[in-house]
Each structure stands twice: as structure tokens, then as C-alpha cells.
Amino acid sequence: MSTAARASFAFAGLFSVKISIITTALEMALYEIILYFAALFALCAIIPIIYTAYFGPLRKFPGPTLRKLSNLPESLTVAKGNDGWDYVDLHVKYGPVVRIGPNKLSYSAGAQAWKEIYGFRKHGQPSVSKDKKYYKRPFNNVDAIHTADDTNHSRQRKILSHAFADKSLKDLEPTLKHWVGLMKVKLEEKAGTNEKVDILKFYNCTTFDIMVFF
Numbered sequence: 001m002s003t004a005a006r007a008s009f010a011f012a013g014l015f016s017v018k019i020s021i022i023t024t025a026l027e028m029a030l031y032e033i034i035l036y037f038a039a040l041f042a043l044c045a046i047i048p049i050i051y052t053a054y055f056g057p058l059r060k061f062p063g064p065t066l067r068k069l070s071n072l073p074e075s076l077t078v079a080k081g082n083d084g085w086d087y088v089d090l091h092v093k094y095g096p097v098v099r100i101g102p103n104k105l106s107y108s109a110g111a112q113a114w115k116e117i118y119g120f121r122k123h124g125q126p127s128v129s130k131d132k133k134y135y136k137r138p139f140n141n142v143d144a145i146h147t148a149d150d151t152n153h154s155r156q157r158k159i160l161s162h163a164f165a166d167k168s169l170k171d172l173e174p175t176l177k178h179w180v181g182l183m184k185v186k187l188e189e190k191a192g193t194n195e196k197v198d199i200l201k202f203y204n205c206t207t208f209d210i211m212v213f214f
Contacts, residue, residue, distance in 0.1 A: 049069055052103065053102060067102075069102065071101050179209050179210050179213070182206075
């Protein structure tokens with residue numbers, strides 16, 4: 001082999017080594033960049049969770065640590081249909097007010113809790129804000145009574161309040177008893193034949209009868 005050929009092969013080998021070194025360096029740099037952004041993403045995800053759990057407005061309320069950090073335990077409770085058992089156990093352990101999620105509380109203080117949460121507000125006392133996640137504005141972008149601000153809520157409430165007055169509700173009692181009694185009679189007839197009953201259908205029909213009557 002000539003000297004020129006040997007020099008050509010040597011140069012090609014050296015060039016190949018340099019390309020390999022550059023490729024390896026680029027791969028390492030890319031790997032470091034990916035790790036950096038992964039760590040940054042994890043940090044951005046973890047910081048709000050930690051802040052909400054230990055520095056947020058509900059930090060002083062008792063509850064299981066996992067429920068303070070995540071909504072997963074509550075989702076599992078709901079998915080399994082164990083609300084009536086799990087929450088009771090939590091209240092027995094932690095008291096009348098329990099933190100069941102990062103941004104959720106469960107109350108078992110009875111009439112007093114109901115009054116404080118849903119009762120009338122005294123003059124000058126701020127109203128309890130509705131969670132926008134569950135109380136969204138209608139598609140026409142006009143607030144209903146449950147999404148309106150205090151001024152519009154008061155105006156709409158005055159229009160509807162007479163229907164929920166004590167006298168109005170008592171006047172409706174005979175009608176409600178009639179349709180509920182009819183449902184009871186029909187269910188008793190089905191019970192006597194040992195047939196399977198679609199109770200949801202009975203409830204829907206009874207509700208529809210009451211609505212049509214009014």
C-alpha cells in the first residue's frame with residue numbers, strides 16, 4: 001500500500017473518531033437538557049402541591065396527610081361508593097371538620113354547620129363564594145341565582161322567595177302526599193308479585209307527575 005493510501009486511511013479513521021466524540025458529546029448534552037426540563041417540570045408540579053397542603057388556607061384543618069396532598073383518595077372513595085363509611089370514620093378520628101382533599105372540607109356539625117354554610121347572612125357579613133368548578137355561568141353568559149353576585153342574587157331571590165315560604169310549602173303538602181302515596185301503592189303491588197322493580201323509573205315518573213301538576 002502506498003504512503004498516500006495509508007495517509008488517507010489514517011485521516012479517515014481520525015475523522016471517524018472525531019465524529020464519534022462529537023456525537024457522544026451531543027447525546028450527553030441532549031440527555032442533560034432532558035433531565036433539566038424533567039426536573040424543572042417535576043419541581044413546578046410539586047411546589048403547588050406542597051404549598052396547598054402545608055401553607056394554603058386549609059392548612060390548619062385536620063385530616064390524613066395523603067388527602068392533603070392529593071385528590072386521589074377522595075376519587076377512590078367516590079368511585080367505590082364508600083362516602084357514607086369513609087367520611088364517617090374520618091370524622092370519628094379527626095372531629096367535626098375534616099380535610100378530605102387539598103381544597104375540600106367535610107362538616108359533620110349538624111344544624112349549626114348547615115346554618116353557618118347555607119343560612120342567611122347578616123347585614124354586612126360576606127356571602128360564601130361558590131366554587132366556579134361546580135357553579136359555572138350558563139351558556140348565555142347571564143348569571144342564574146346560584147352564580148349571581150350579591151346584588152343580583154338578592155333581586156332574583158325576592159322574585160322566587162314566595163314559592164318557598166312556609167305557607168306555600170304547607171299548601172303543597174297534600175299534593176305531594178297524593179303522588180308519593182300513589183308511588184307507594186304501586187311499589188306494594190310489585191312487591192306482592194316478587195317482580196324486580198326499577199326504582200329509578202318510579203322516582204322519575206313520580207317527579208314528572210308532580211311537575212306536570214304544577
